[in-house]
Amino acid sequence: xxxxxxxxxxxxxxxxxxxxxxxxxxxxxxxxxxxxxxxxxxxxxxxxxxxxxxxxxxxxxxxxxxxxxxxxxxxxxxxxxxxxxxxxxxxxxxxxxxxxxxxxxxxxxxxxxxxxxxxxxxxxxxxxxxxxxxxxxxxxxxxxxxxxxxxxxxxxxxxxxxxxxxxxxxxxxxxxxxxxxxxxxxxxxxxxxxxxxxxxxxxxxxxxxxxxxxxxxxxxxxxxxxxxxxxxxxxxxxxxxxxxxxxxxxxxxxxxxxxxxxxxxxxxxxxxxxxxxxxxxxxxxxxxxxxxxxxxxxxxxxxxxxxxxxxxxxxxxxxxxxxx
Amino acid sequence: xxxxxxxxxxxxxxxxxxxxxxxxxxxxxxxxxxxxxxxxxxxxxxxxxxxxxxxxxxxxxxxxxxxxxxxxxxxxxxxxxxxxxxxxxxxxxxxxxxxxxxxxxxxxxxxxxxxxxxxxxxxxxxxxxxxxxxxxxxxxxxxxxxxxxxxxxxxxxxxxxxxxxxxxxxxxxxxxxxxxxxxxxxxxxxxxxxxxxxxxxxxxxxxxxxxxxxxxxxxxxxxxxxxxxxxxxxxxxxxxxxxxxxxxxxxxxxxxxxxxxxxxxxxxxxxxxxxxxxxxxxxxxxxxxxxxxxxxxxxxxxxxxxxxxxxxxxxxxxxxxxxx
Numbered sequence: 240x241x242x243x244x245x246x247x248x249x250x251x252x253x254x255x256x257x258x259x260x261x262x263x264x265x266x267x268x269x270x271x272x273x274x275x276x277x278x279x280x281x282x283x284x285x286x287x288x289x290x291x292x293x294x295x296x297x298x299x300x301x302x303x304x305x306x307x308x309x310x311x312x313x314x315x316x317x318x319x320x321x322x323x324x325x326x327x328x329x330x331x332x333x334x335x336x337x338x339x340x341x342x343x344x345x346x347x348x349x350x351x352x353x354x355x356x357x358x359x360x361x362x363x364x365x366x367x368x369x370x371x372x373x374x375x376x377x378x379x380x381x382x383x384x385x386x387x388x389x390x391x392x393x394x395x396x397x398x399x400x401x402x403x404x405x406x407x408x409x410x411x412x413x414x415x416x417x418x419x420x421x422x423x424x425x426x427x428x429x430x431x432x433x434x435x436x437x438x439x440x441x442x443x444x445x446x447x448x449x450x451x452x453x454x455x456x457x458x459x460x461x462x463x464x465x466x467x468x469x470x471x472x473x474x475x476x477x478x479x480x481x482x483x484x485x486x487x488x489x490x491x492x493x494x495x496x497x498x499x500x501x502x503x504x505x506x507x508x509x510x511x512x513x514x515x516x517x518x519x520x521x522x523x524x525x526x527x528x529x530x531x532x533x534x535x536x537x538x539x540x541x542x543x544x545x546x547x548x549x550x551x552x553x554x555x556x557x558x559x560x561x562x563x
Numbered sequence: 564x565x566x567x568x569x570x571x572x573x574x575x576x577x578x579x580x581x582x583x584x585x586x587x588x589x590x591x592x593x594x595x596x597x598x599x600x601x602x603x604x605x606x607x608x609x610x611x612x613x614x615x616x617x618x619x620x621x622x623x624x625x626x627x628x629x630x631x632x633x634x635x636x637x638x639x640x641x642x643x644x645x646x647x648x649x650x651x652x653x654x655x656x657x658x659x660x661x662x663x664x665x666x667x668x669x670x671x672x673x674x675x676x677x678x679x680x681x682x683x684x685x686x687x688x689x690x691x692x693x694x695x696x697x698x699x700x701x702x703x704x705x706x707x708x709x710x711x712x713x714x715x716x717x718x719x720x721x722x723x724x725x726x727x728x729x730x731x732x733x734x735x736x737x738x739x740x741x742x743x744x745x746x747x748x749x750x751x752x753x754x755x756x757x758x759x760x761x762x763x764x765x766x767x768x769x770x771x772x773x774x775x776x777x778x779x780x781x782x783x784x785x786x787x788x789x790x791x792x793x794x795x796x797x798x799x800x801x802x803x804x805x806x807x808x809x810x811x812x813x814x815x816x817x818x819x820x821x822x823x824x825x826x827x828x829x830x831x832x833x834x835x836x837x838x839x840x841x842x843x844x845x846x847x848x849x850x851x852x853x854x855x856x857x858x859x860x861x862x863x864x865x866x867x868x869x870x871x872x873x874x875x876x877x878x879x880x881x882x883x884x885x886x887x
Contacts, residue, residue: 271609279608286602292747409726409727409728418617421729423648
């Protein structure tokens with residue numbers, strides 16, 4: 240069984256151990272130009288076009304309880320994102336895969352947030368065929384878009400009134416982008432309206448996504464999630480697979496905002512936080528205002544899936560050094 | 564007189580001198596956390612949210628022939644951009660102004676591209692009220708969005724077919740943003756179609772802007788430029804003022820794409836390049852296919868304005884060291 244209590248309790252214990260770790264990389268590590276650097280000391284050139292024009296793509300796989308989860312799905316998407324943006328990773332896929340595993344192993348972090356970034360490099364896009372792109376890789380303790388304690392009761396969200404998601408015709412929404420201007424405005428509007436999370440529309444009445452998460456509405460045990468104008472999240476994909484395996488119907492289509500207000504349950508999905516229940520929308524309770532049975536069911540199945548050898552593999556960590 | 568030959572010739576001579584300069588900062592300098600660093604060695608923390616989520620704003624004033632041009636207009640806009648994004652510069656305006664002048668002076672660069680950036684800092688926007696934002700300042704030799712040689716004949720542009728400008732409801736288009744995903748796609752489409760510059764629409768038949776420049780269409784000696792969904796460029800403002808002073812009519816409004824195809828002349832405006840004539844649009848000549856009389860008139864007035872003491876002020880440079 241993988242109840243909230245068990246999953247979050249075990250993570251809490253691993254996290255306490257991590258905080259006591261004497262490993263100098265236990266707070267995170269960055270790979271930059273072939274060097275491993277403690278994360279909080281890691282620097283990039285100010286002239287990197289990833290900074291100067293947000294000309295980059297990235298991906299975020301995660302490690303849970305010492306196992307890399309769906310790493311190949313993340314690398315698949317990352318490679319597609321690079322192609323769409325005409326970026327070329329200066330390191331081949333197998334070496335990236337191997338390096339990420341080694342990095343996690345060296346930090347000793349058992350629940351890790353992992354990020355791979357390829358930027359345009361030091362020259363403007365106009366010369367894109369003639370120079371090398373830059374690669375950065377980061378490993379840090381697991382990041383919670385919704386803190387564990389809040390997952391027990393559910394968070395509060397708003398539908399933004401004056402911010403829409405950047406449309407696919409402007410930026411590739413299926414490419415993992417770091418230009419979060421619209422999402423940032425969404426986060427600010429949520430705070431202004433006393434909520435925590437924001438749901439952005441497509442500007443024409445359909446739900447899209449929020450800053451780093453996909454959105455699911457449950458109505459009559461059917462799961463609805465937007466088809467277009469959103470990132471094709473790996474967690475979203477896992478939810479769709481798990482729901483189908485449980486015999487639930489899933490609909491990936493246009494999701495009118497109205498459906499959110501009529502939903503029995505709402506949850507968000509992301510690698511950095513998993514399945515995140517929303518129990519208050521625009522100040523009104525969602526369904527009964529509690530974390531609902533479908534959300535709970537998917538939540539437990541999601542964390543259980545992290546031990547499925549078809550979806551994850553164990554990382555070898557060095558034995559902890561004996562402390563005198 | 565400020566003809567193209569004179570302006571570009573004099574700049575070319577200053578630029579040749581700069582390339583011979585023994586000053587170690589002549590290739591540029593960055594201000595980072597109170598230190599001045601040679602530009603190509605300057606680094607920022609990888610954890611800066613300006614990089615990780617493009618959560619920042621910036622501005623680009625320029626120095627021409629040893630004079631800072633409209634610096635206060637740039638600082639006005641920069642301060643407004645910070646407010647709109649709820650960023651607070653960690654350095655007050657007067658100190659920034661003074662530091663920029665000192666930086667330019669120290670480099671000895673007489674035609675300079677200057678950039679001020681304020682990022683969210685090291686923490687996610689959700690905690691925006693509780694921490695300090697980061698400031699970076701850069702000075703480098705003048706950047707030409709259109710090389711001087713090409714300004715003499717005019718460049719080629721396309722109207723993008725499948726990329727639209729990010730709408731104001733997604734990101735503040737009046738705030739200077741570095742998320743250039745849409746512009747980057749525009750640059751790539753231009754190259755794919757054998758042109759150099761791209762004009763993005765608003766997705767509904769109106770012209771907006773391109774990657775770093777505003778767009779003007781001249782028809783029957785009236786200057787048209789889009790009102791909405793664009794950056795309110797300082798060069799654009801200068802063009803509107805200069806045209807009005809010459810008794811030309813200017814219209815800042817919805818500009819249908821169709822007007823571009825019927826225009827007598829087209830030019831782009833930006834601090835990094837000035838007035839940039841476009842003589843080929845979607846492979847067809849604009850008007851007579853030459854740099855037109857209105858464009859040339861504005862071009863000359865624009866560079867002349869750099870010596871207007873109401874718009875610019877001279878920088879004190881240290882006397883060059885005597886070489887043994």
